[in-house]
Amino acid sequence: MSKDVPVKGRRPWLLLSTVGVALATPFLAWFVIGDLSFGGSGSVGLSHGSGPYDVGPESGFLVGGVSAVVFVAALGALVMFTRQGVVDPWSWGIVGALASVGVVAAFGWRLQTAAVVGANIGAGLMLLIGPWLIVALLVLAVWLAFAGGRWSLRRAWLFTLASVLVAPALYAGLAALDAYDASAGLITARQYADVRIGQSRSAVHERLGREIPKDEAFDFPSVPGLLCEFYYEVNTGAQSCLHLYQFCFRRGVPVRKNQN
Numbered sequence: 001m002s003k004d005v006p007v008k009g010r011r012p013w014l015l016l017s018t019v020g021v022a023l024a025t026p027f028l029a030w031f032v033i034g035d036l037s038f039g040g041s042g043s044v045g046l047s048h049g050s051g052p053y054d055v056g057p058e059s060g061f062l063v064g065g066v067s068a069v070v071f072v073a074a075l076g077a078l079v080m081f082t083r084q085g086v087v088d089p090w091s092w093g094i095v096g097a098l099a100s101v102g103v104v105a106a107f108g109w110r111l112q113t114a115a116v117v118g119a120n121i122g123a124g125l126m127l128l129i130g131p132w133l134i135v136a137l138l139v140l141a142v143w144l145a146f147a148g149g150r151w152s153l154r155r156a157w158l159f160t161l162a163s164v165l166v167a168p169a170l171y172a173g174l175a176a177l178d179a180y181d182a183s184a185g186l187i188t189a190r191q192y193a194d195v196r197i198g199q200s201r202s203a204v205h206e207r208l209g210r211e212i213p214k215d216e217a218f219d220f221p222s223v224p225g226l227l228c229e230f231y232y233e234v235n236t237g238a239q240s241c242l243h244l245y246q247f248c249f250r251r252g253v254p255v256r257k258n259q260n
Contacts, residue, residue, distance in 0.1 A: 010086050013077065020074030021095055024067040025102030026109075031064030033106060036122075037115035049112035049123030050177050090148030097141035101134050112174075127174065131167040138163035185212030186234045192245050192259065201252045211247075220246045220258065233259075 055063075078095060081087040108130040111122045139160055146156035187208050195204055211229035220228070226248040233243040246258040 010081060010084070014081055014086060014091070017074045017077040017081070018091075018095055018098065020070050021078070022098035022102060024071035024074065025099045026106045027063050027067035027102075028071050029103045029106035030109060031060060031067065033110050035114065036110045038117070047116055047118060047120045048114065049120045049127065050174065050181060051113040052115060053113060088148065090144050093144040094141045094148075097137045097144065101137045101141075104130060104133050104137070131170040134170070135163055135167045138166060184210040185231045187231045187245065189233055189243070192231070192233065192243075192257070195247065195254065195257060197254055197256070199254055201249050201254065204247060204254055220244070220260065223248050223256075226250055226255065 078087055078092075082092075108126040111120070111126045114120065114123065116122075142151075142156055142159045142163055145151050145159075146153065151159070191208055194207060208231060211231055220230070222228075227250075228246055228248040231245045231247070233245065243259045246256075246260075247254050248256045
């Protein structure tokens, strides 16, 4: 872009570059931080704040690669605009605050989904302070924009109110995830009996829903060469779980099932 292009004509590109950094940072930080689990895979008593959610290596590298390309391109555009005198220190403050929001969100998500032995204390602490730290950074970005002369005072207060509402929205989202996680892997004895050897795996999932996290699936020996999934039996009586069920698949077809 040549220097004779009016500043007003560059503003949409400046906004797009800022949004690019803000959106790419949480995904890039999530990839760079990596899994924060400790205690060993398959250990009894592993605890998660949320999840775990299956993100394979291929998907993880795809997320990291795409977010890195977007981040570098957006950051490069901001550097170019700085050299052209379009981006001032106030603008870089806004970009820094939004990027920090992404880092906090990514770190918090890694803690929430980490598998740890015993209580996930880090996830609990992040749940207390993380949403409000994000709100503080968003409010900082709003008032940096106001101080730089981009917004009126009325608009600054409107965006400040919107930023404050982010915290309850995050807590509501985490509560919805907790409800989603709590419904995983709970079946009745009748549902277990209805699964037949030779059905497709998709038919089994349609009947039973999601399996429990693999870290909770103890008391069954490993079965080499088979993909095994596990469910709890639900009872409305004094005990909430009576049996642990195992379904093992070969090439997408159940070949054995067990209970203990």
